[in-house]
Ligand code: IMP
């Protein structure tokens with residue numbers, strides 16, 4: 001069993017809000033240093049939104065923001081498809097794909113090849129979380145936040161059936177528990193309200 005696996009019934013906090021802030025400050029500094037003339041940051045909907053919002057505000061160079069959406073890879077579909085394309089033209093510009101987590105790498109590899117066809121000056125990948133143990137296709141990651149092991153994670157953009165995205169922390173979830181009840185962690189993670 002991996003060290004960050006959840007305890008029964010209690011999600012295990014992997015990253016506190018303060019730790020996430022520190023990671024984002026480090027990534028923003030590295031990206032600001034790499035792109036003194038700015039870059040186009042491309043958020044992958046919807047999981048990257050909280051991360052992207054904090055990242056751009058911590059960067060100290062001019063950035064543009066755009067979004068893409070894709071269908072997740074499933075064994076049935078056998079491929080990833082584009083659901084929402086960029087509005088901006090990235091030809092000749094430095095583009096950075098911003099992801100919540102790179103897991104199998106299939107989404108990121110697909111997005112990178114899509115973007116490369118548009119003749120940008122460069123394409124880089126920035127991800128808050130990197131789960132290398134699950135990689136199916138190799139992906140070069142230029143800016144990586146934290147590495148996580150095999151457990152499913154929720155919070156700070158990462159969801160289970162649309163829930164938990166707005167948590168300030170990131171926790172490892174017990175998938176058996178969530179499969180039985182997707183709201184299982186709502187009381188403990190959102191409190192009782194008093
Ligand atoms: P990949 O194509 O397998 O690398 O992963 C693509 C997407 O799957 C990520 O951008 C996430 O939206 C989602 N994902 C992968 N692992 C997790 C997780 O542990 N929690 C929530 N979403 C995840």
Ligand code: MG
Pocket residue numbers: 044045046047048100101
């Ligand atoms: Mg995602």
